[in-house]
Amino acid sequence: MDGDHAGGVAIGGRGDARRVRTSIVLPAYNERGNVEALVEEIVAVADGAEMAQFRPVEIVVVDDGSTDGTREVIRELAASHGRFRGVFLTRNFGQSAALCAGLDEADGEFVVTLDADGQNDPADVPRLLSRLLEGYDCVSGWRRDRQDPLSKTLPSRIQTSLARFTGPEIHDFGCTLKAYRREAVEELQLRGEGHRYIPAKLYNRGFAIAEEPVAHRPRTAGTTSYGAGRLLRGFVDLGFHVFWNRYSMRPLHFLGGTGVCLLGLGGLLGSHAVVMKYALGASLLPHLPRLVLVVALILFGFQLVMFGVLAEMQSRLLHRETRPYRIARIEGGEPEGQADRPVRRSREESPVAIEGGE
Template identity: 30%
Template sequence: MDHTPNRTQISVVVPVYFSEGTLLALSDRIHKCLLRITFGFELILVDDGSQDQSWQLIQLLSNSSTHVKGIKLSRNFGQHYAISAGCRAAKGEWVVVMDADLQDRPEEIEVLYQKALEGFPVVLASRKDRKDDFGKILSSRLFFRLLSWLTGSKFDPQVGNFGIYHRRVIQEFNRMQEPVRIFSVMIHWMGFPTAKIPVQHEARPEGKSRYTFRKRLNLALEIVLAYSDKPIRLMVKAGILLSFLSVLFGLITLIRYFLGEITVSGYSSLIISIAFFSGVLIAMLGVVGLYIGKIFESVKNRPLYVIDQTTDSEMEIDQIIEYPFNSEAVATKSL
């Protein structure tokens, strides 16, 4: 056990959204686990605009333990933005990122930490026996297979955000300024030596996931647009192929005309061709429009998130907020 005073060895970052039913148990289990490793740890709970009693419980936990720190975002920005806020506030040599629903077992932190000490700056938890519903597991596998194909990198559907990361990795993550934040994909892109260890995945103790199918679909679209240009490349290839087929069709039609096989122009074939190519062009323009929309969002230069308040007046808020595409950090004081 690390007994070094005034040193934060491990920071645990937890995005919180409608988690009033699990916060007390989560905090208790994390405290018990980390006290076996070091006295120097902090638990950073980031309330991502919850409308239940989550923030009140975070304040209660912070008042009862010096290890607990809370950050409240002004509205629901999204899980990965809450993770970004927590990572910018973390002071630990190692940073653990996990969910608040207790499907990620706090007891696995010790196993992750011991593996990290072998020399791995990134250690990911691999959920071999996921306790999610069949639809979520299937959609996750299909999405990661599609993402692997689009980006040319292999992604494991058994791996989420749960893992332990060295401070250097988190510092590099904090330097990445793109407005579309997908924590696991950004960590994967860095390419640091990574280890994976199997962990036990628990069923959700209560309630249902706030990640609806619609939200997962929107997240998938965000990732594809932010981290892959393959859709545009596919449009170019499709355009070349359609042009080739059009020329071929034109030559065949011309030959049939000179052979006397065509006496009357076909109305149906003309309408079908116009409708088909119009649909293809509109779809292509739509994809280009989505990419342009992402550029438009980026050039606004808005902050990634806005902090409403914190439980720790000494928390270094000036290190938390950073604007995309701007090298200067912008200080935002708690209200």
Template identity: 30%
Template structure:
């Protein structure tokens, strides 16, 4: 029974019967979505367990919404969630987890770089007692050497400065138990770095290694600037080390400034060497100004995060949910997709 109930505003995941949910965020993936659905359902059909596919459209501008709508009407296992605009992948994942009904929830991308054929192995680890099954990328086919090595270095840097142990070389491809999903749905922060949140809940975790494949179709939507922003989001969301480094840099700069001052005084008093005023002054101003601006920028990043958290805006807004050929659209009220401590993933606004 995957039919969408009329009052889907309140915990829609409790109104469907599914032992396994597969959550897939989508953004401009029209070229691959049909292939992904066929390959994924071929794997899931052989599991002998009720399942559902929760497809989340993150404000796509190509044919993705139309294809999702058709799949939701033709396949009773598909629930299509349409966000009101592009909120970002982390918000789309949050929306998908809020709508997932299964006792086990698998997150994967639509590009088929993460093979659906590995799902039985993930389920086996879950049945053996793991609440989180992380898929660690042993190799990354179809990606440039710069992307591979920068990702390798980033995960180790994040682990070195973070307060939680975030598994290295793991993306969003993973399995979460119902206990883990409920724990994540209770985290209502707005600045969400999901890989860190997956690790923060601290439930028993199993790691399985696999070889990542090239994209089945289409092109990646992640350029290097987007990846840098995501990496910076992860660092500032799970560590205050940059602030400490800025403070250490300030102390070190001040220390060398004092030594430089003493050296100038010694040369003037003991050796009678005239002070080289203009060049040294410009160098000191440039160095101190750069350190100050860097420190202010880091501080502003953390203050800005606090600013957005205090606004208490929802993580995402749902425009429409389609399942079993039926459609629910917000009319008098739209719906805000934010998980609260009361475990009510939707709030209304006017």
């Protein structure tokens, strides 16, 4: 493609970020054989009539510490395209970190994420963006006909079935092809394998989520990095997400409640021992293990209550500028002198190098 291309891919430096309507983000790890062809497809889609209302478009590719020459391919693309940017992480941080880096660099009012392996079809992007115009904040792709082996699809289905308990009725949590509004992107903080549960995170923060069937193509180059270790980390992250969503704002309810239950159980067993000793005159020596258990339950229960108090204090400090709700709109008279003051969360700076689009 020509660096002066003026169709779907916008021209201009980072300082002209307001011109960008849509950002397309691709996290890439060892995808040398796929990146260039996929970018060509994206540009062709961006030039199409269906994308007219979503232009100008920028493309952000994040190299997640690739070792197969992907970095060099991205550099060549960044040097030859006016609105293509390559973001290079210092090492392999994982897909969530790569996505987070790409979202941080995206300037568009709308943001689309795709896998760099070519299995997501860029032709589906306009449909997802059109759903955003219906009022949704996030539209997640649903790979109805997955072109993956059972070793990938079965664990994914199990994770999706469990993830449904977190909120939204989504069939395919693991699909990277998603479209977001800017407000939803600014809400995301991804860690571990947390990118799999983005719809649940946004749903629980009050954003409107939709799902759109999308195509899924077989991989033509490279190898997948999906393995048993990543699957296990995904389950761990799911458990943490469920816990965090329910108790991050009220840890005392969990820790303190558990502690009170242990204190009650210890008190009940202790009372039984007192009755046996002083009402029935029974010896407590045969019940010494039970007495040790009583002491342990009371001490552990008391510690949990104290930890709950400390966690509650820390949570209130951490969330002192966070509201446990999201306002859809405000209608009616605005108090005189009251101005809109949108608060945009600052993010920790990522160890990245950025090339292109300057």
